[in-house]
Amino acid sequence: MEGFEFYNPTRIIFGRGEHKKIGNYTASKGLKKALVVIGGGSVERIGVLDAVLSSLRHSGVEPYVLRGVKSNPLLSKVREGIELASKEGVHGVIGLGGGSVMDTAKAIAAGVEMKRAGKDIWDAFTGRADIENALSVFTIPTIAASGSEMNGYMVITDEVSAYKLAAGSIYVYPDISILDPELTYSVPQDYTAYGGVDAVCHLMEPYFNGPYPYTPIQDAISEGLMRTIMDAAIDCIRFPDSYEYRAAMMWGATLALNGLTKAGVGEHFFPVHLIEHAISALYDVPHGAGLAALLPAWMTFFMSRRPERIISFSKGVMGIVDDVGVDQIAALGIKAFSDWLKRINAPINLRDIGIKEDALGSIADNALVQARIWGMKDEWDKDAILTVLTMAIDWREQ
Amino acid sequence: MEGFEFYNPTRIIFGRGEHKKIGNYTASKGLKKALVVIGGGSVERIGVLDAVLSSLRHSGVEPYVLRGVKSNPLLSKVREGIELASKEGVHGVIGLGGGSVMDTAKAIAAGVEMKRAGKDIWDAFTGRADIENALSVFTIPTIAASGSEMNGYMVITDEVSAYKLAAGSIYVYPDISILDPELTYSVPQDYTAYGGVDAVCHLMEPYFNGPYPYTPIQDAISEGLMRTIMDAAIDCIRFPDSYEYRAAMMWGATLALNGLTKAGVGEHFFPVHLIEHAISALYDVPHGAGLAALLPAWMTFFMSRRPERIISFSKGVMGIVDDVGVDQIAALGIKAFSDWLKRINAPINLRDIGIKEDALGSIADNALVQARIWGMKDEWDKDAILTVLTMAIDWREQ
Numbered sequence: 001m002e003g004f005e006f007y008n009p010t011r012i013i014f015g016r017g018e019h020k021k022i023g024n025y026t027a028s029k030g031l032k033k034a035l036v037v038i039g040g041g042s043v044e045r046i047g048v049l050d051a052v053l054s055s056l057r058h059s060g061v062e063p064y065v066l067r068g069v070k071s072n073p074l075l076s077k078v079r080e081g082i083e084l085a086s087k088e089g090v091h092g093v094i095g096l097g098g099g100s101v102m103d104t105a106k107a108i109a110a111g112v113e114m115k116r117a118g119k120d121i122w123d124a125f126t127g128r129a130d131i132e133n134a135l136s137v138f139t140i141p142t143i144a145a146s147g148s149e150m151n152g153y154m155v156i157t158d159e160v161s162a163y164k165l166a167a168g169s170i171y172v173y174p175d176i177s178i179l180d181p182e183l184t185y186s187v188p189q190d191y192t193a194y195g196g197v198d199a200v201c202h203l204m205e206p207y208f209n210g211p212y213p214y215t216p217i218q219d220a221i222s223e224g225l226m227r228t229i230m231d232a233a234i235d236c237i238r239f240p241d242s243y244e245y246r247a248a249m250m251w252g253a254t255l256a257l258n259g260l261t262k263a264g265v266g267e268h269f270f271p272v273h274l275i276e277h278a279i280s281a282l283y284d285v286p287h288g289a290g291l292a293a294l295l296p297a298w299m300t301f302f303m304s305r306r307p308e309r310i311i312s313f314s315k316g317v318m319g320i321v322d323d324v325g326v327d328q329i330a331a332l333g334i335k336a337f338s339d340w341l342k343r344i345n346a347p348i349n350l351r352d353i354g355i356k357e358d359a360l361g362s363i364a365d366n367a368l369v370q371a372r373i374w375g376m377k378d379e380w381d382k383d384a385i386l387t388v389l390t391m392a393i394d395w396r397e398q
Numbered sequence: 399m400e401g402f403e404f405y406n407p408t409r410i411i412f413g414r415g416e417h418k419k420i421g422n423y424t425a426s427k428g429l430k431k432a433l434v435v436i437g438g439g440s441v442e443r444i445g446v447l448d449a450v451l452s453s454l455r456h457s458g459v460e461p462y463v464l465r466g467v468k469s470n471p472l473l474s475k476v477r478e479g480i481e482l483a484s485k486e487g488v489h490g491v492i493g494l495g496g497g498s499v500m501d502t503a504k505a506i507a508a509g510v511e512m513k514r515a516g517k518d519i520w521d522a523f524t525g526r527a528d529i530e531n532a533l534s535v536f537t538i539p540t541i542a543a544s545g546s547e548m549n550g551y552m553v554i555t556d557e558v559s560a561y562k563l564a565a566g567s568i569y570v571y572p573d574i575s576i577l578d579p580e581l582t583y584s585v586p587q588d589y590t591a592y593g594g595v596d597a598v599c600h601l602m603e604p605y606f607n608g609p610y611p612y613t614p615i616q617d618a619i620s621e622g623l624m625r626t627i628m629d630a631a632i633d634c635i636r637f638p639d640s641y642e643y644r645a646a647m648m649w650g651a652t653l654a655l656n657g658l659t660k661a662g663v664g665e666h667f668f669p670v671h672l673i674e675h676a677i678s679a680l681y682d683v684p685h686g687a688g689l690a691a692l693l694p695a696w697m698t699f700f701m702s703r704r705p706e707r708i709i710s711f712s713k714g715v716m717g718i719v720d721d722v723g724v725d726q727i728a729a730l731g732i733k734a735f736s737d738w739l740k741r742i743n744a745p746i747n748l749r750d751i752g753i754k755e756d757a758l759g760s761i762a763d764n765a766l767v768q769a770r771i772w773g774m775k776d777e778w779d780k781d782a783i784l785t786v787l788t789m790a791i792d793w794r795e796q
Contacts, residue, residue: 001579001642001646002413003413004410005412007409007410011403012405012661014402014662015400015401015402214642214646217649220623221619221653224619224622225615248612248614248615251399251662264649
């Protein structure tokens with residue numbers, strides 16, 4: 001096990017109807033004014049926004065609302081939120097929605113403090129400035145996917161430069177996140193599937209790319225969570241109003257990226273996320289769909305780098321027991337994974353999401369910019385990225 | 399999944415040689431004076447105490463030392479520490495040792511604040527007072543076992559009344575715990591085994607007793623950790639100086655009782671710990687040895703209450719795949735578990751630790767006092783406790 005530091009100060013409140021108590025929780029942290037960030041309006045239609053606003057007012061917290069965060073959330077919306085939060089002098093930001101909404105809330109919380117210090121929030125994404133403070137962050141996720149509710153990461157797209165970049169800071173860990181599985185009943189089948197793919201991919205990246213050769217604790221937890229989330233995704237699609245399946249999906253997705261499974265596996269990158277961010281920055285496909293379209297090809301490619309990890313995955317997650325040689329076990333494992341993608345109606349290659357050969361060069365160039373910012377361009381250079389993309393165009397089971 | 403709250407603010411620093419940086423970490427929290435609590439002297443003999451004291455002094459933290467904490471730690475030693483810490487005006491308490499030392503450090507940290515408020519620390523154990531504040535707690539565990547390094551629990555024995563009781567508070571979560579697997583190389587074979595049994599039992603109690611019927615996330619994590627810790631215990635005994643096996647054991651034991659696996663399984667008690675605390679309060683056997691002596695009988699007894707959990711354990715942890723009927727799978731699972739106990743030279747029944755029939759009545763009476771304090775006497779009354787104890791006297795595989 002590689003040396004590590006693990007610290008996750010987010011308080012999780014999990015259960016039915018808990019979102020209606022957000023007022024108590026924010027008031028307990030001393031908030032008097034809060035900015036509530038939402039997306040396209042579904043939380044308004046199903047009455048969740050009203051419940052949240054009325055809980056806040058009831059607890060003496062004056063709410064302001066920022067509407068219209070899109071998936072692949074935009075820097076311009078973050079800037080709009082920073083202006084509003086600064087003008088109204090709010091003490092905290094509540095992200096009520098999916099990963100895009102929560103990430104926008106975090107970026108606003110950090111951006112207000114950066115603005116106060118004469119800095120610009122985008123510099124935290126390009127590596128030109130550090131986040132040194134933030135308003136209090138609270139989240140109420142409405143989809144099981146990003147894990148943003150229990151970590152210090154955020155991903156934002158600058159629509160001017162067309163780069164989708166990630167930033168992280170201890171200051172944007174949510175103080176409190178309320179996980180209420182009932183809020184996810186209305187997530188449609190496709191986004192339920194994409195959320196499952198995203199959560200599984202959050203587990204896969206450290207599992208495959210963490211360089212440390214002996215990590216039995218991390219492997220056991222990651223494999224167990226992958227199996228459980230994959231089952232839960234199928235169950236949630238079959239029974240969208242099942243509290244139990246939605247609860248398993250929600251807690252699984254949260255634990256998938258809360259730092260637990262990456263602690264101790266050694267320094268590693270998120271290459272599938274890297275390439276996907278380039279795809280969704282340029283083509284605005286849902287993040288989970290982009291990941292699904294890359295994963296079978298990426299795993300096939302990765303056999304040439306660390307076959308032992310693909311073998312472990314095939315046995316420990318996909319349950320392949322055949323004793324038929326390394327390549328065969330790996331092929332069966334990757335096939336079983338693509339069967340899961342098909343079963344939840346997710347893409348298995350780039351053609352499934354409408355991306356063709358002529359797009360690959362610009363996707364690779366875009367990904368390389370991020371690879372440079374993350375310091376990972378030695379391991380994931382343009383050749384490697386283009387190879388994965390080319391294999392992903394028409395990937396099909398061997 | 400039952401509703402739950404999860405909050406664990408302890409920062410973990412994991413790695414080789416990290417204990418030599420304790421001065422930096424305590425100074426970063428503003429400490430000027432710290433009380434270092436140790437046990438019987440092994441940390442002095444192997445030079446660890448010197449390294450810790452010199453790191454503290456180097457960072458401008460003046461250390462005071464409380465020596466002589468015994469296993470099954472005593473209230474009188476806690477009181478001695480409260481006096482010393484109060485007199486010297488220390489700002490934090492560092493537990494450098496095993497679970498007994500860490501629990502004593504926590505009790506001193508809470509006890510100093512209770513004394514200041516005119517209250518007595520033992521009242522927090524008997525339920526007559528709440529802990530409302532504590533000095534900063536830091537821990538440097540020297541054995542993988544109790545999990546005290548990442549939770550808010552402590553167990554103390556009052557030698558006058560002969561009761562071993564537990565207390566818990568958010569205020570005694572360590573601020574920072576330094577996990578350095580090298581410090582556990584010198585743990586002898588028997589205590590390495592007892593530590594493994596303790597950690598596995600911390601996972602078993604919520605796994606078996608949590609009443610919620612559908613907890614796939616918790617089951618996956620618990621089963622994975624149990625398997626890994628059981629393997630690591632065997633490996634650590636074979637290769638006591640292996641960094642990798644000691645690291646797996648150490649992180650596994652920490653995660654086994656940090657609140658993660660109990661969150662969502664519903665309200666439950668720790669009946670095996672309850673009965674064992676009575677045994678070690680009266681007979682001063684090592685806690686892990688007492689647990690081992692009870693577990694096979696307890697699991698056999700528990701088949702009459704929740705056979706489905708014993709079946710899950712047999713399949714998910716012990717790898718029993720035989721499709722031979724419920725009772726047979728359970729019997730094979732319990733046998734496989736007792737085989738593991740034998741393999742690490744742990745007891746499998748009460749006779750192995752020198753306890754005979756004539757002791758059972760007083761053990762049960764002692765356990766009942768704790769059962770009343772915990773509010774669990776309806777489910778675990780004297781009859782149930784005596785039945786488990788009687789089965790444990792000469793338990794052997796079916």
